[in-house]
Structure formats: structure tokens, C-alpha cells
Amino acid sequence: MSDKALVRVEHLNVFFPVRGGLPFEKKKQVEAVCDMTFEIRQGETFGLIGESGCGKTTLANAILGMRPPTSGKVFFKGQDLYALKGKDFKALRRDMQMIFQDPLSSLNPRFDVLDIISEPMQIRGGFSEEEMEARTVELLEMVGLSKEDLHRHPSDFSGGQRQRIGIARAISLHPAFLVCDEPVSALDVSVHAQILNLLMRLQKELGMTYLFISHNLAVVKSICSHMIVMYLGKAMEWGPTDKIYKNPVHPYTRALLDAVLDIDVDNKKEKKLIQGELPSPIDPPKGCRFCTRCEYATEKCRTEAPPTVKVEPGHYCACHFAEGCVSEA
Amino acid sequence: MSGQTMLDVKNLKVIFPTPGGIIRAVEGIDLTIDRGECVALVGESGCGKSVTSQAIMKLLNTPPALMQVDSLQLDGQELKDLSNKEMQRVRGSKVSMIFQDAMVALNPVMTVGRQIDEVFLCHDKNMKKEEARKASIKALELVGVPSPAQRYKDFPHQLSGGMRQRVLIAMAFACQPQLIIADEPTTALDVTIQAQVLSVLSEMQKKHRTSLLLITHDLSVVANMADRIYVMYSGKIVEQSPAYELFKQPRHPYTEGLLGAIPKLSDEHHEFIQIPDSVPSPLHKPTGCYFHPRCRYATEECAKKMPPLAPCGEGRAVRCWHPLGKEVQA
Known part of the structure; x- marks a missing residue:
């Protein structure tokens, strides 16, 4: 482990028990996050990619200390997050904040902007009313809103502006680590660029580390240095972003890349669309979890869990056939 | 123009009088769609795209909305002066709509099958329930819903987002209308499912030679689908x-x-x-x-x-x- 790691996740499992079933039947469980291990370095943007229902948000919640894992450990700044209690936990937790996907449902409609942004400061305590207001104005200007917006309510703003308020609230206590859970997928395409540029600028100015969750590979490409492609709770392919884009090995990664819509009308590529949908995580397929939708799946894929294959330095893939790609490359 | 024109809208205006002043949502729009053509209407949230589509379907509540149009012709039939009752017969059989949020558009306390049945039963009074059931299952099959006979009995919450959107597409195509208006059909979906739903939509459109008005804020959605594009800004x-x-x-x-x-995937720069x-x-x-x-x-x-x-x-x-x-x- 390098000493620059801000967040380290070790063999993290998050399972949810399923209620019901017969009395003596083996209890079923949803394997939302299954054996995830990775580290996020200081100052980088780490991408977490996958479809809805693959466990991205559960993983983010576990990292933030909001969802105690079934097993495994989360280290933040070298400290085991779930070993801390009370005050120590709160002090550490203060350094990690979150931006949510839906900016409307994550803002209290009865609060005005001042209340929303200064709430973290109120909870922390030690700020006077004037200090909080001054800091709020400063934050508003940082995210591209103005002092006049101080006493308006979330319903007065457009989607992009609401997301800016969410960002201002998240950075109000100078966090070191920010989880962005699909921050742009609820917004118009034209506003995507504004919010992403804002996030990148703030990262530079404040030296924050991001965990960026998305299902769109085109968004992740230009902002993340490392990424993990996740499917049904398991990591499929991980490594430096540029290497994965240059040489995607896992069939799922390739399918995700193909699903990105292109505006290049001149060379229409024949695209292989991924068939079907995510199977239920209650009864995940045996062997490789992707086998039900994978066009290359063989008998081996259905029975044996795939090994982790090193494709190139730092770039790993969990697929039975990844080794073939290594020799190709 | 020849009989090829499917929809011809001339000088459509929609305003909403509010206590704060008059909102001119749509300011004189001309729109034509030919038979079998896919036309896209593109613009940001709040530019009047959805109001336009609802005005064409005559789904706007008047009042509060005030709608004015010089001519609104569907396949040669003037819709401008039709009463609500007459319009009801046109909707679903000649023109139908696919909404953005499938969870909201579907009735949560009714099985999806019965909801598709309704479309058939409303437009064909002589149809028996059993026939409607068979037709609905066939409609589900056409849009690529696996094991349609079982899904017929499911409620909307039991289906995934992509499946719900397919159900809406099945409903829209049920009576083989000549024009379908799809209002942001894929915005709420993942990229992988979005690609699937778009290919279903495009396939169905080609098969039935339906005209399609695709409303979206994302030009990449329409790049490989639309024949013609209208870009709308502020009405x-x-x-x-x-x-x-x-x-x-x-x-x-x-x-x-x-x-x-x-x-874009081909981008090398780090600033959007x-x-x-x-x-x-x-x-x-x-x-x-x-x-x-x-x-x-x-x-x-x-x-x-x-x-x-x-x-x-x-x-x-x-x-x-x-x-x-x-x-x-x-």
C-alpha cells in the first residue's frame, strides 16, 4: 500500500438479508457489494462505473460510514473507519462529504439557501450567525451563484443551480474527500459540462479527492485517473483510466463503451448492444456474474468464478479469457 | 404538399397567464413530419418542447393554458377545432405518446397487461377481453419483453426501468397509430438500457412505417435515428x-x-x-x-x-x- 492513499477499501462485503422464506430454509441475501478491494489516492478522481442496481451507491455509503459492512474494512487517512466510535468517528466523518444524484430531493424544500448551506456549520458548531452567513456567501460565489440567492428556496432554481447548491453544501466544511454520486445524470446535457467543469475547478482550488460514480463512460474518461468497472457487486475491470479506454479487456467494459451514443455521423460503427438486463442480485449467476449477458460465455464461465488477470501494470480484469487479450496486446 | 405529409403544424402559440405575468411558452412554431419520417425536437429543459408535444396532442388544460394555431393537420384531418370527445378517438388510434417517466405514466395499481388491454378496448368496442389479452401479449413480445405472458400479470413496480419503457412503447404502438410522439423516452435510463430502448423504438418505427416525433435534450440520442432535426430555444x-x-x-x-x-469518447481534452x-x-x-x-x-x-x-x-x-x-x- 502506498502512503499516499486517502481511502483504502479491503475485501469489503455488504450483504442485505432478504426477509420471508420458509422457517428452516437457508436465509437468502442480496450480495450488493462483494469482495471489493481498492485504494483512492490523495488528490485524484476515482471513477466507479456500473449500471443501476450494481451496488455503486451501497459501496459509496459503506465508504462514508453510513452502511456498516458485513465484513471487510474501510480505512480513511489510515484509520479504520468502523473501529472508531462517537467523537472520533464524527471528526473523521466531517472530512468526507457527498453530492447526490437528484438535486431536488436532496435539498429541503422548506429551507432557504442560507439554511441549506449553513446546516453543516450549525451541526459542527463554533460559528456565529455572521460567520456562517459570510461563509455561505463565499461558497455561493465559489459555485457560481450570487449573494442575492441567499434567501431563495430550492424550488426557485433550475436543476443545474440546485446541483450547485448541493455542491456548496458539500464543500462548506473543507472536506478532503467528496463522493459524487451521479452528479450530472439528472441534468440536461448542456448543463453537464457546467457542473463537471465546476467540480474540476473546485478540486484544483481546494485539493479535494473525488470518488466519481457514473454509468456513462464518456463522462468519466476525461476526469478520472483510475477507475473500477463494477457489475452485480463485483469488480470486473480496474486500473488507470487511459489504459482501460485504450485496451478494454472485459466484455462488459466493451459493451459499456459501445453503449455510449456517438454524434459522429460519418463513420457509424456497427455496435454490439448488450442484451438483457442486470439479473437479480439475490441469486447471482454462479461462476462469472456477467455470464448470462456475455456473448463469449462458455461452460467454464457458468461454473467457475474467473481469476484476476493482470493485463498490464496496474490494469486488472476478472475474466476467464482475459489472458488471450494480454498476448494480443 | 403531397399526401406524404403526416403532421403539419402552422404557427402554434401557447401562453400561460400567471399572476407574475404572461409566460409565452411556445411562440409561433411551424412543424412538419412526413410519413415514416423520424423528426427530432431538441432543446434544453424549459424551452417549450414538452408543451409543444402536449399542444399537438391537445392534452394541455385550457385554461390555464391558451393555445392558438393556424392549422394543425394530422394526415389531412384538421384537429384544431375538434372537441375533446372527438379528439379522444384520435388519440391512441392515430397519434399516441410515450412519456419520459414510465413509473409515473403507468398506473401503479393495475397490471401492465390490463393497461395495454385498455388501449385496444377503448378503440374497438367490439373487441372481446380475451382477444385484447392475446393482442397485448403479442404487443409485449414485439417490443422484446421476455416471457410476455408472465409479464402481462406484473404490476409496474415489478418491472425494471427499461422494461417499463418497453411497456409504454408497446402501448403506444398498440393501435398502430400513424404518428408517435416520444417525449424524452430514455432520459431516466442507464446508457446500456438507453441504447436497447432506442433500438427497439427505431425498429418498431421502421416496421410499421410510423412517423415519429422524438423530443430530447441530448443530440447524441438522435444522431443515428432522426431524419430531420428542429432545435428549439425559449419557445x-x-x-x-x-x-x-x-x-x-x-x-x-x-x-x-x-x-x-x-x-465524447474520442475527446482528449480535460475541460468540457x-x-x-x-x-x-x-x-x-x-x-x-x-x-x-x-x-x-x-x-x-x-x-x-x-x-x-x-x-x-x-x-x-x-x-x-x-x-x-x-x-x-x-
């Missing part, structure tokens, strides 16, 4: 063009901005191109060209006078004093 059409030419050379700065905002600010409030629209406060090419002239929608090149028109790519015209 007005700012550019209309065949799809291929639009992507090759956008003429309006707004279109250029929309194209630039799409993240953005259009500054957002759509102006419909209560306080700027003077002159509505886009000029956000336009990087704006001049003094732009702030004073609204440019006309002037034709430029084959089948194209642009509402701009300084259209881009002049050299192409020459």
Missing part, C-alpha cells in the same frame, strides 16, 4: 435541418453549443465545452435574439432585433443574424 425554433448536415455543420451558435456539450448560464426565465425573455446573452458571437444588432427564421441551404433554416459556417453557403 422558438432556432434551427431546422436534415440530421446529417446539422451534425456536419451547425449553423446556429446554440446548436454548436449543444453539440459541444456532449462528452459549456454554454454559459441557463435558459432565460420565460417571464423575462431578453430583447432581440433570445440567445444573445449566452452567445459568444453576439453583436449589438443581436440585442435589438429578433432574427427571422431564414432559409439557408437545402431544407435548412436558421434564426440567427450571424449564422456559422458561411463558407459552406457560398
Whole structure:
């Protein structure tokens, strides 16, 4: 482990028990996050990619200390997050904040902007009313809103502006680590660029580390240095972003890349669309979890869990056939 | 025009009188769609796309909305003066709609099968329930719902987002209408499922030779589907063009901005191109060209006078004093 790691996740499992079933039947469980291990370095943007229902948000919640894992450990700044209690936990937790996907449902409609942004400061305590207001104005200007917006309510703003308020609230206590859970997928395409540029600028100015969750590979490409492609709770392919884009090995990664819509009308590529949908995580397929939708799946894929294959330095893939790609490359 | 024109809208205006002032949501739009053609209406949230689609379906509540149109023809039939009852017969059988949020558009306490049955039963009074059931299962099968006979009995919450959207598509195509309006059909979906749903939609459209009006804010959605594109901004059409030419050379700065905002896999830069600010409030629209406060090419002239929608090149028109790519015209 390098000493620059801000967040380290070790063999993290998050399972949810399923209620019901017969009395003596083996209890079923949803394997939302299954054996995830990775580290996020200081100052980088780490991408977490996958479809809805693959466990991205559960993983983010576990990292933030909001969802105690079934097993495994989360280290933040070298400290085991779930070993801390009370005050120590709160002090550490203060350094990690979150931006949510839906900016409307994550803002209290009865609060005005001042209340929303200064709430973290109120909870922390030690700020006077004037200090909080001054800091709020400063934050508003940082995210591209103005002092006049101080006493308006979330319903007065457009989607992009609401997301800016969410960002201002998240950075109000100078966090070191920010989880962005699909921050742009609820917004118009034209506003995507504004919010992403804002996030990148703030990262530079404040030296924050991001965990960026998305299902769109085109968004992740230009902002993340490392990424993990996740499917049904398991990591499929991980490594430096540029290497994965240059040489995607896992069939799922390739399918995700193909699903990105292109505006290049001149060379229409024949695209292989991924068939079907995510199977239920209650009864995940045996062997490789992707086998039900994978066009290359063989008998081996259905029975044996795939090994982790090193494709190139730092770039790993969990697929039975990844080794073939290594020799190709 | 020949009998090929499916939908012909002339000078559509919709206003909403509010206590704060009059909101001019749609300001005189002309729109035509040919038989079997896929036309896209593109613009940001709040530019009047959805109001336009609802006005064409005559689904707007009047009051509060006030709608005015010179002519609204569907397959040669004038819809402008139809009563609500007569309109009810047209909706579903001749023109139908696919909504953005499938969870909201479907009735949560009714099985999806019964909801598709309804479409058949409403438009064919002689149809028996059993026949409707068979037709619904077939409709589900056509849009690629696996084991349709079982899904027929499911409630909307038991289906995934992609499946729900397929159910809506099945409903829309049920009575084989001549025109389908799809209002942001894939915005709520993942990229992988989005690609699937779009391919189903495009396949169905080709098979039935239906005309399709696709409403979206994402130009990448329509790049490989639409034949022609209308770009809308703040209640007005700012550019209309065949799809291929639009992507090759956008003429309006707004279109250029929309194209630039799409993240691309081929991008190497680390900064996204953005259009500054957002759509102006419909209560306080700027003077002159509505886009000029956000336009990087704006001049003094732009702030004073609204440019006309002037034709430029084959089948194209642009509402701009300084259209881009002049050299192409020459």
C-alpha cells in the first residue's frame, strides 16, 4: 500500500438479508457489494462505473460510514473507519462529504439557501450567525451563484443551480474527500459540462479527492485517473483510466463503451448492444456474474468464478479469457 | 404538399397567464413530419418542447393554458377545432405518446397487461377481453419483453426501468397509430438500457412505417435515428435541418453549443465545452435574439432585433443574424 492513499477499501462485503422464506430454509441475501478491494489516492478522481442496481451507491455509503459492512474494512487517512466510535468517528466523518444524484430531493424544500448551506456549520458548531452567513456567501460565489440567492428556496432554481447548491453544501466544511454520486445524470446535457467543469475547478482550488460514480463512460474518461468497472457487486475491470479506454479487456467494459451514443455521423460503427438486463442480485449467476449477458460465455464461465488477470501494470480484469487479450496486446 | 405529409403544424402559440405575468411558452412554431419520417425536437429543459408535444396532442388544460394555431393537420384531418370527445378517438388510434417517466405514466395499481388491454378496448368496442389479452401479449413480445405472458400479470413496480419503457412503447404502438410522439423516452435510463430502448423504438418505427416525433435534450440520442432535426430555444425554433448536415455543420451558435456539450469518447481534452448560464426565465425573455446573452458571437444588432427564421441551404433554416459556417453557403 502506498502512503499516499486517502481511502483504502479491503475485501469489503455488504450483504442485505432478504426477509420471508420458509422457517428452516437457508436465509437468502442480496450480495450488493462483494469482495471489493481498492485504494483512492490523495488528490485524484476515482471513477466507479456500473449500471443501476450494481451496488455503486451501497459501496459509496459503506465508504462514508453510513452502511456498516458485513465484513471487510474501510480505512480513511489510515484509520479504520468502523473501529472508531462517537467523537472520533464524527471528526473523521466531517472530512468526507457527498453530492447526490437528484438535486431536488436532496435539498429541503422548506429551507432557504442560507439554511441549506449553513446546516453543516450549525451541526459542527463554533460559528456565529455572521460567520456562517459570510461563509455561505463565499461558497455561493465559489459555485457560481450570487449573494442575492441567499434567501431563495430550492424550488426557485433550475436543476443545474440546485446541483450547485448541493455542491456548496458539500464543500462548506473543507472536506478532503467528496463522493459524487451521479452528479450530472439528472441534468440536461448542456448543463453537464457546467457542473463537471465546476467540480474540476473546485478540486484544483481546494485539493479535494473525488470518488466519481457514473454509468456513462464518456463522462468519466476525461476526469478520472483510475477507475473500477463494477457489475452485480463485483469488480470486473480496474486500473488507470487511459489504459482501460485504450485496451478494454472485459466484455462488459466493451459493451459499456459501445453503449455510449456517438454524434459522429460519418463513420457509424456497427455496435454490439448488450442484451438483457442486470439479473437479480439475490441469486447471482454462479461462476462469472456477467455470464448470462456475455456473448463469449462458455461452460467454464457458468461454473467457475474467473481469476484476476493482470493485463498490464496496474490494469486488472476478472475474466476467464482475459489472458488471450494480454498476448494480443 | 403531397399526401406524404403526416403532421403539419402552422404557427402554434401557447401562453400561460400567471399572476407574475404572461409566460409565452411556445411562440409561433411551424412543424412538419412526413410519413415514416423520424423528426427530432431538441432543446434544453424549459424551452417549450414538452408543451409543444402536449399542444399537438391537445392534452394541455385550457385554461390555464391558451393555445392558438393556424392549422394543425394530422394526415389531412384538421384537429384544431375538434372537441375533446372527438379528439379522444384520435388519440391512441392515430397519434399516441410515450412519456419520459414510465413509473409515473403507468398506473401503479393495475397490471401492465390490463393497461395495454385498455388501449385496444377503448378503440374497438367490439373487441372481446380475451382477444385484447392475446393482442397485448403479442404487443409485449414485439417490443422484446421476455416471457410476455408472465409479464402481462406484473404490476409496474415489478418491472425494471427499461422494461417499463418497453411497456409504454408497446402501448403506444398498440393501435398502430400513424404518428408517435416520444417525449424524452430514455432520459431516466442507464446508457446500456438507453441504447436497447432506442433500438427497439427505431425498429418498431421502421416496421410499421410510423412517423415519429422524438423530443430530447441530448443530440447524441438522435444522431443515428432522426431524419430531420428542429432545435428549439425559449419557445422558438432556432434551427431546422436534415440530421446529417446539422451534425456536419451547425449553423446556429446554440446548436454548436449543444453539440459541444456532449462528452465524447474520442475527446482528449480535460475541460468540457459549456454554454454559459441557463435558459432565460420565460417571464423575462431578453430583447432581440433570445440567445444573445449566452452567445459568444453576439453583436449589438443581436440585442435589438429578433432574427427571422431564414432559409439557408437545402431544407435548412436558421434564426440567427450571424449564422456559422458561411463558407459552406457560398
